[in-house]
Amino acid sequence: MTDPRLWLEDSNDVALEWVKERTERTLDSYRGNRFDAKRSAIFDILSAKDKLDLGTLRGDYVYNFHTDADHPRGLWRRTTLESYLDEPEWDVLLDIDSLGQEEGESWVFGGANLRRPLFDRALITLKPGGSDANVVREFDLDTRTFITDGFEAPASKGSMSWMRRDSDAVLIARDFGAGTLTDSGYPRSVRLWRRGTDIDDAPTILEGEREDILVSASHDFTPGYERTFAVRAKDFRDTVVYEVDHDTLELKEILLPHSAGVGTIRDWAVVELRYDWELKGETFPAGSLLALPYEDALTGPVPERIVKIFTPTPQASLAGMTEIQSGVVFTTLDNVRSRVYFASIDTWEVTELHPELGEFDSIGVGAVDREKGDAVWVTTTGFLTPTTLLYGTASKDGLDVTTVRSTPERFDADGMVVDQRWAVSADGTRVPYFLVGSRQALRGEHPARCLLDGYGGFEVSRTPGYLGTYGKAWLEDGGVYVLANIRGGGEFGPAWHQAALTKNRKRAYEDFAAVARDLVATGVTTVPQLAAIGGSNGGLLIGNMYTTYPELFGALVTRVPLLDMKRFSHLLAGASWMDEYGNPDTDDWDFLQRYSPYHNVAEDGEYPPILVMTSTKDDRVHPGHARKFTALLEELGHNVEYYENIEGGHAGAADAEQSALSLALIFEFLNRRLAEGPRAEEKPASADCVR
Incomplete structure (x- = not known):
């Protein structure tokens, strides 16, 4: 059946007039x-001048x-x-x-x-x-x-970067003309372009297939270990890495799992596994961080020469890693709580570091200059804890760091607390979530307006971070903010992500619904006071809350969303996401149609009011998703409001002024649509902050 709203995928005058009319109507109603x-x-x-400048x-x-x-x-x-x-x-x-x-x-x-x-x-x-x-x-x-x-x-989509020291050559992956982009709209090849030559004459280093996601290249400038790498990403979990000969441009494949993340530190290869790796009778589990001699990565890895730096547990997963001169510093999530470790390159002995950190705060560690010493930048942040930058060194003896500066407090957190709880999903899986708000509300003594946030895709972990704008516009007015760590994300490693792929996508939505129910059951909020928000893949999450669980929410906000799962792979970068969702042009449509919001809106359904937001300049998730969904809801007489920013790309806004307008619109929409909760003046005079 032909989609009667297909014309809204165009950017012609007719479609843009439709956009303008609804956007102006929405803004006029809130001014x-x-x-x-x-x-x-x-x-x-x-737009503050005193923000933390990293x-x-x-x-x-x-x-x-x-x-x-x-x-x-x-x-x-x-x-x-x-x-x-x-x-x-x-x-x-x-x-x-x-x-x-x-x-x-x-x-x-x-x-x-x-x-x-x-x-x-x-x-x-x-x-x-x-x-x-x-x-x-x-x-x-x-x-x-x-x-x-x-x-x-x-x-063009793509990249350009320097190759080699003192070089007048760049590695360039772009649109070189007809047939040089993948179906996802990314570069299909990467070239070596020397100064003073025509780009059309630049030799090709690596060319992939049209069905790939992209091809790219990069150069490692470590003195004594300079190497150039070319990468062919067939999909998000199938990437072939090659070392490039500097003189001949010949390729030598890195003989490590294509699903793994691969890096180098001096004469070692460092590997992060996404799936179990079976090698000559030994199994290295998914989520592990490994090191092996770089020469083995070229000639063939040997199990006995592979070092296990980190092995995951059901509760703990790898969160991040940075390479310094003497080894690696890596962070993990243990029940979504941050921990930090150091591994020496000499022995690969692992030592846990114990930085000063609030119970629910997050930490990030990055090398200052991996080529010169062990200096690190450290950032700490929490929902109620302004982001702080520290500087120092990392070693087996610990993080020897001092505070450089912090983000100023942007809202009054007096009387607010943070907690972590667990909901039980439909299949019995325990799903964690964080709550931020007044102690009274979190105890269920005074149900409050509640905003539930989530993502659940692409192995992205959602962790605590300072709620500057949300704190000012939502928490100060008595609201509660909730962040759900649902399946599809990376909070518990690759298995947590893989549990909600393709035909099992519904598990992410069941998890989110379980958190919503738990918030009401524990008295934190009520259904008329509960809203949910999400963007991009999280926008698809909200679309499914709208069509499948409308009885759980008083209002919904979806931003730059995927909503039409029949057309997603034919729009912009959508073809690159089929490994995550499925291919709608095959039998996968049998399960995809069940979580395609655009195809599951009932004419006689009872739905909460929804705000749909997108950007005309979004060249990743096509604005047609949001436009067509809104048009459908309008035709069926459902309560929908629409806002499309002309600029901003997939971020939805290009500067602080545009971001402020869209956020103000969200919070005023929630203020209008949700039942009343306690206002700021009802907060207790003081309370200790739980972190």
Whole structure:
């Protein structure tokens, strides 16, 4: 059957007029003093000059990208490490607002790749309106100008990065013309482009198939261990890695599982397994972190020479890893609570480190310069704990770090607490979730308005982080925020993700529904006071709450969502997600149609009010998903409101002003649609914060 709303996938005048009419109608209905005050308060947080500016050390300087009210599109700048650790005196290299005005383009900064070892040139990535498609240009740090006749790549999805030290060559993966993109819209090949030559004459390093996700390449600049790698990603869990010969460009395959994440540290290969690895009679379990001699990765791994750095348990999974000169520092989640370890490259002996950290706070560790020493950046954050940056060293003796600075407190957390609880899903699986709000509400003494958040896909873990804007706009008004760690995510490693793939996708939705029921059963909230929110894959989650569990919610918000699971693989990057969801053009449609929200709305169904939000510039999840779903609900007479931002790409907003407007719209929608809960003045005068 032909989709009667297919025309809304177009970006012609007719479709955009439909978008404009509904977006303006939604905004007009919310404009007023309360909405303006909410938007202003959120904007002040997002555009503050005193935000925590994280930096990256390259050579003698720490580089940073900063936005504030005066520079909404931002400043790329640098300072010395000594200055950064004290009171930074920033030297502005590039003003994106000024550049956009000069060129008549709505540029969004996409990062800078500096040339080693002089760090005199940079490849600057610029995104029109915040789209995934980007322009890359070569920039001179001495003159602070783009280089005429320098390396430049026109708008396309893809990347460009330097190859080798003192090099006048780049690794470039772009749209090179007809047939050079995959079905997902990403580069199908990567080339070596030398200065002064035509891009069409650049030799191809690696070319994949049209059905692949993408092909890319990168260079490891570690002195004495420089290597170039080319990568062919067949899907999200099938990636072939090759070492590239610098002179001949010949490829030598890395003989490790294609499903694994592979890195190098000096003469070792470091491997993160996504599936069990059977090797000559020995099994290395999924979720393990392993090390083996790099030469074995090229000639064939030997079980006896493989070191087990981390082996997962049903409760503990690998969260992150950074390589420093003397080894690796890695973090784990143990029942979604952060722990930190160090493994020495000399012996691979593992030592647990014990940083000062609140019970429910998260920690991240990153190398300052993996080529030079064991210095690390450490960031800590929690729902009620402002993000803090620390600097120091990591070793088997611990994290020897000192505080650099913290994010200022953005909301009044007095009387608020954090807790972790478990709901029981339909198949008996225990599903954890975090709650943030007043002690009274969490105890069930005074049911409150509650906002339930979740994602549940692509092995993405959702962990505690400072609730600056949500704290100001939601918690201060007496609301409760809940984060559900449902299956499909990575909180308990690969198995937690794989449990909700393709035909088992419903488990993620059953998990989320179980958390919603638990919140009501424990008295934290009531159905008329309970809302849920999610974006992208999380937007698909919300679509399924709407069609399958409408009786559990008082209101729903879906952002940049997937909603039409019959068409998703034919739209933009959708073909790359079939390993996650299934292929709707095969028998997979038998199960896909059961969780395709667009195909499960009943004319006589009773549904909660829903706010649908997307971006015209989203070139990852097509805005047609949101448009067609909204049109269907309108035709059937259901309560739906629609907002489409012209810019922003998949982020939904290109700057602080756009983000503030969309967030204010969300919170005012919830204020209107949910039953009343306790207001801010009803909070107890004081209470200890549970972390």
